[in-house]
Amino acid sequence: MEAYGGGRFIGDYSVVRRLGTGGMGAVYLCRTRAGQRLAVKVVREELAEDPLIRRRFMREVDALRTVHSPYTVPVYDARTSGPVLWLATRYLDGPTLSTRVQEYGPLSPAEVARLGVMLAEALATVHGRGIVHRDIKPTNIILEDDEPRLIDFGIARSVAASGLTLPGTALGTPGYMAPEQLDCREPTDAVDVFALGAVLAFTSTGRPPFGTGRTALQRMMDRSPPDLGGIPPLLAALIASCLAQSPGARPTLRKVTRVLTDIIAAADRRAAHRAGLPTEPVAHPAHRCQVPTASGACAVRPAAERVLAAGLTHDLIRKAVLRDDR
Template sequence: MRTPVSDPLRVGPYRIVGRLGSGGMGWVYLGRSASGRALAVKVVRPELASDPQFRSRFAREVEAARAVSGAFTAAVVDADTEGEPPWLATLYVAGPSLAEAVRTDGPLAEAEVRRLGAGLVEALQAIHAVGVVHRDLKPANVLLAEDGPRVIDFGISLFGGSSSITTVGTVMGTPPFMSPEQFKGELVGPPSDVFSLGAVLAFAATGNAPFGSGTGVLYRVLHDLPSLESVPAGLRRLVERCLAKNPADRPTTAALLDELATEAAPVPVWPPPTIAENIQSRKDDLATRNHSRGSVASVPSCLLLHAQALLDAGLTDRMVAEAVGRG
């Protein structure tokens, strides 16, 4: 496996044709199977792969993701949790994350948020049906596909409310979208995901997390009312109930789906126009890569990926420009 400055040509049996993103856990690449199927291949950073506890957590992520099926999750195709480094391959979803869509084009309209919410509720029902609690539902983990949202990244999920993933007292998640019980290090169940859902819907409607972010978010989640003044009136009560401090006071996913279905009339067009353009752009890029004769991405994409890799390595803009120019 190459270093991040030089992306891999293959991961397992899959040919790598470009980088989709990177984060603290590792890198996500666009890969191709022998038959040409597009896949998202997540590769763990070497320093994390050397940690037995993290490797065990990654294996449980694969287990949780494989257990979940449904129209609104990204299906696991293959994985090697014992590899050097470990990796996971899922079906590629040609769409932006909710975080990216809102950052680029602004909040969604009320009818679009309702359609998004119904899809996310169905995803949570599929997740909870096999005894899994996601625990990290957030805008970056919601991909917007042509036929609805996809929930991804089961990295800190747990089964059946057990403590097999992390022990009581351990706090894991993304603070602006975490439930009070997560902050307290308590065992969590499906109502915790409902709380996160409420925060995600508020973000989709306003562009902001309902308890803010940064310093003080823990206190606000535990003690303050959410900031929902900018949430459309027709959605505000539903979101408010999801964000109840007491898990027992939050609605069930079945009740949420009934409410979203009965009140979301007329059914909005999905995807929204700007997201549809984004999806088509990704499809066009995928088609370009398909027709490339080389084993890696087309030249423009290669240069962009190489520049990003150099920046990830901490090099200066001038050094990046020189390296890309030579490339």
């Protein structure tokens, strides 16, 4: 068991090993007394003494406690006062999106679209709580059973909050930061839409659309267009709109979801066609009702239609809920 700060516990949780380190601190795999695994993020001791860092950390905890989505990770426990600051969440036993793409290559357009729909839903929930994440990127997305989990709200900003960023300080990651973040302007929901577009581009091609590091910063400052080569036209057009220089020109998350859903539906139709399956609804013979209501309508048909929509065949429904005349 790896020791932390001279001991083997963080709060009441035993340390198993260190998972990784970053600019703010380190993340440890820990266990509760009952054996449940937790990811515990600990702020570096020298940073924990900074009042601004403390307020930012408290904001991250508050954000995670406020947002409830299948695609975020709930807070298990936290310490926001005292010399050591830490945050415990459920441990996610999966790779980051960055690792997944690096090891296995880009996703198919349909897979990218499905991932994008789930991320858009997560962001809609986050934005609905008045929070802007500000650091959406592949390393902040963990895949669990092929579903994304959005993590690291360390620089998230409440729309109602003010004074938690030093003047002239750009927060975010080069290659995924919107132009207004580079200009240190007030962030809005649109910065997350920009980052979502960059994430979808990376997932489609294996490369960030503006590059990384200094190259990305220079291309952004030069207002260079993103590299979307190799992405199918409909998906590329959506991503390009997300990466618009002007925040007002970027689509809403509702529109992003609508376009991605159309891409998924088209891919499903093509797959059905290749498999020789019908791509249009099949008409069934007229139903002769055996259980009429007082008005003469079929009492069973609404339930049967719901079961049919759930995936059972028409013949199975007839056998299950319709009785022949005796």
